[in-house]
Amino acid sequence: MCRHLAYLGPPVPLGEVLNAPPHGLYRQSWAPRRQRYGTVNADGFGVGWYADGDPVPARYRHAVPIWGDESYADLARVVRSGAVLAAVRDATVAGADGQAAAAPFAAGRWLFSHNGAVPGWPHSLAPLVRTVPAEELLSLQARCDSAFLWALVLHRLRTGDDAARAVGDTVLEVARAAPGARLNFLLTDGEAITATAWGDTLWYLADPDPGEVDVASRPYSAMPRRTVVASEPYDDDPLWTEVPDRTLLTADRTDILLTPLKEPSTWPSSN
Numbered sequence: 001m002c003r004h005l006a007y008l009g010p011p012v013p014l015g016e017v018l019n020a021p022p023h024g025l026y027r028q029s030w031a032p033r034r035q036r037y038g039t040v041n042a043d044g045f046g047v048g049w050y051a052d053g054d055p056v057p058a059r060y061r062h063a064v065p066i067w068g069d070e071s072y073a074d075l076a077r078v079v080r081s082g083a084v085l086a087a088v089r090d091a092t093v094a095g096a097d098g099q100a101a102a103a104p105f106a107a108g109r110w111l112f113s114h115n116g117a118v119p120g121w122p123h124s125l126a127p128l129v130r131t132v133p134a135e136e137l138l139s140l141q142a143r144c145d146s147a148f149l150w151a152l153v154l155h156r157l158r159t160g161d162d163a164a165r166a167v168g169d170t171v172l173e174v175a176r177a178a179p180g181a182r183l184n185f186l187l188t189d190g191e192a193i194t195a196t197a198w199g200d201t202l203w204y205l206a207d208p209d210p211g212e213v214d215v216a217s218r219p220y221s222a223m224p225r226r227t228v229v230a231s232e233p234y235d236d237d238p239l240w241t242e243v244p245d246r247t248l249l250t251a252d253r254t255d256i257l258l259t260p261l262k263e264p265s266t267w268p269s270s271n
Contacts, residue, residue, distance in 0.1 A: 003028040003041055004087035004103060004113040005234070006186050006193045008253045009226030014047060015076035018086055021234035029066045029088040034201045034232040037117070037182070041088035044102035048111040049081035050190035055109045057190060063098040083190040085111040100141040105150040109189045112153060114146035115231055116182030116199055121145040124178035128152065149174065153187065163187055163194040168248045168261060171196050186229065195229050195249040198261065202243040204229045206256055225253050
């Protein structure tokens, strides 16, 4: 299992989102409060962020625990961004992929993370291999379930699906192939967040940032907002809202939309 978080809002130091909150992602690496599977997330971490004027994100990933990386501490203090996706990793099974298996995964303007596990991996998803071109499979940098799930989502994006359809259809496809899979996804292009709650916790926080505006001169709807989507709340702000299981979330800096996902058990048999 893992813990992950996506942030859209006014540019802030990475550490303000990931380290400073009392129960932030940094602390969740050793003391998550709502993690249902696993106990610590010390098998690596990653941070992806967007710089002004550049649609392609930067990443910093490592195969060590986030608390043991002094270079990350420096980055978190000085790098500022208004769009961030980060994760701390608890490997489901042992592997030699190291840093390559740490989210966020990336391609072009996209960042992706998976919180969960696929039972029976890799055999359970073998039928889905044929849905991805061979050259894309051979380009995978890691052999873990999350990397393959990213390949499925990315192929849909490259063939024209929008983010919501690519993420939602992939979850349903995988859930049917591997019943019991836990498939909490986070996807962002720096402008919007697409996420799923499927088998584990997901929360969101959306509120105005009063320090950035003159409230008296601008309507509430025009106020810049902070949107955070995360495995669990990073503080005790009462505005945190839990996303129901089996739900697709789409969000930007001003709006949140929740859409129920269809249960695989309701699908007609393919036999």
